[in-house]
Amino acid sequence: MLRNDVLYEFPPGCDGALILERLAQVLDPELDESILQLGFIRSLHLHDGHATVALQLPTSWCAANFAYLMAEEIRRALLTVEQIQQVTVRLGDHFAAEAIETAVNAGRPFDEAFPGEGCESLDALRATFLRKGFTSRQARVLQELRTTGLSPGEICGLRVGDVSMHGATCLARTAVGEMVTVGSATTMERYLERRRELGLDCTPTAPLVIDLRGQPLSGDRLEAYYRAARTVRVSLEANGSFCRAVLAVRQDVPQDVHTVDERRA
Amino acid sequence: MYSHNGQDLFVIDGHTHLWDASPANWRNSYGEAWIKCFYSFHQGLSPAEAVWPFEKFCRYGMETLVQDLFVTGYVDMGILNSTYLYEFYHQGFNTHVQNHALKTAYPDRFILCGSFDPRAEEAGLEAFRKMAEVYPIQGLKLYTAEWRNGSRGWRLNDPWAYKYFELCQELGIKNMHVHKGPTVYPLSRDAFDVHDVDDAATDFPGLNFIVEHIGLPRLEDFCWIATQESNVYAGLSVAMAFVQRRPRYFAEILANLLFWLGPEKLCFGSDYAIWSPRWLIEQFMAFELPDDVKQEYGVDLTLETKRKILGENAARLYGIDIEAQRAKLRQDPIGVQLA
Secondary structure, eight states: OOOTTSEEEOOTTOOHHHHHHHHHTOEETTTTEEHHHHTOEEEEEEETTEEEEEEOOSSTTSOHHHHHHHHHHHHHHHTTSTTOOEEEEEOOSOTTHHHHHHHHHTTOOHHHHSTTSOOOOSHHHHHHHHHHHHHHHHHHHHHHHHHTTOOHHHHHHOBGGGEEEETTEEEEEOTTSOEEEEEEHHHHHHHHHHHHHTTOOOSTTSBSSBOTTSOBOOHHHHHHHHHHHHHHHHHHHHHHHHHHHHHHHHTTOOOOSSOHHHHHO | OEEETTEEEOOEEEEEOOOBOOGGGBOSHHHHHHHHHHHHHHHHHSOGGGOOOHHHHHBOHHHHHHIIIIISSOOSEEEEOOBOOTTTBTTOSBOHHHHHHHHHHSTTTEEEEEOOOGGGHHHHHHHHHHHHHHSOEEEEEEOTTOOBTTBOOOOTTSHHHHHHHHHHHHHTOOEEEEEOSSOOOSTTSOTTOOHHHHHHHHHOTTSEEEEEGGGTTOHHHHHHHHHHOTTEEEEOTTTTTHHHHOHHHHHHHHHHHHHHTOGGGEEOOOOBTSSOHHHHHHHHHHOOOOHHHHHHHTOOOOHHHHHIIIIIHHHHHTTOOHHHHHHHHHHSHHHHHHO
16 A cells, blocks of 8 residues: 655654554545545654645645545544644645645634635535445445346345455355355445445344435346446546546656556456 | 548547647746646646647647647547636637637638636627627537636526527527536535536527536536436547546446447547547547446447547537538648648
């Protein structure tokens, strides 16, 4: 996950791995991917309890609202680390860097960063993209379930408790009690994680495939539902792929045709 | 014109610009940031041999454009998507006045787009009428993210926008190229939202809405709207550029569009000079959907579909008879040079 061209500097005795783990939890809400994996973190220095993070987005025109959300999340994530008492996020070359940095580093809300721009809170925006992320992650799960040859009825009959992770693999117990491989553990875990974050039922008896209102799907609805979900997935992933390509130019990182995201796809 | 196994494909590049983003024209740091952002798109997705120096990218001029589109780029006709950005550039970025020089020099090669800005309200209606009288405007480029006097943008379903659409109907200007791609404002909402297209397309069934950049990064919203509205089309610029370095996503984006919209509603565009038609078209013609994508979506990118995407669909929108147009183009200075 770590790139060797990113600068990390931690004082002796400090648990750098833990700090990076917290940082890795911060997602680009629009792309539903970790900003560490996306390469948006250029450096992180920690001195006397003060962390300074350089965040670099693909262009200086990247949306201010998403930039604010990421910067704020970084601050929040790092402040959960015991050795960190203060966080400064730097946005670098961005059209709204000053306004965003000033607000985020002082812990002030988004609407105060842009007085007179008629801003509202970003909560609704954040919620919208958490939901898109849910749909996209679920589309990956459904894609894998479909390729295992399970029928729509069988897929919709699965419960959360029917799936289990064995190393990198996800297994499911079918209605007849048979254990089948249904895809990768990461794909399933990412889906269940987001489902939990959205407050949707993840108890073992809950249906594995539910919509955003928490309602189970019937086998005859699954195909239409899946078609819409996969478009959301392609939209998010293709957009992420574009952002990576543009960011690589900014960072002067040589690109090869088969990037990480292409391989995953 | 692109020749494939003895068959000629008529090519309309649905998204081209002749811009001046040279430093002398920068009004402020936004002008510089804007063109640098475009340049990073150019560098990020072009093949190495097609990357220009920054100075050339800022201002390349008519001759370069004509060379890159028609002489080496297989294009028969180009649609000039005028964009103004007066708050970033002293003389504008690529206004219909600037683009008109090309239309004058090669009248049969170009479709010239004008524009309107509903925030000009009543006074703008008269100016719009005048523009349509003075210039051979066949379509409009609508850029809802444009800054103006402290406003950071507008929406297609604004009441004043509807007055302009009514005027378009009266004047017989039917094709609206709507930029729906990366924008920045409004700050606290999803600035990439494409839902205003839905309202406008429903309320003006006599107009066509070609959504440039297919609403990326909101492909799903765009597909939904385009499935509901018969007069909404996909302008493929930006998406096209995935073909070389992001082939998997190119395949999946295209498969989605073919699945939801079908082959009749997709129009090729290079977004020249961000990307050049030569490599885009060569790569596109050589491209096939991978088997798993074909199977998953139940669609295919056949030669027939490529032919529609590259030119036939846009020709239909603009009422171009391809055979008659070919005959004309053979006679113009570029056609003579190519013969």
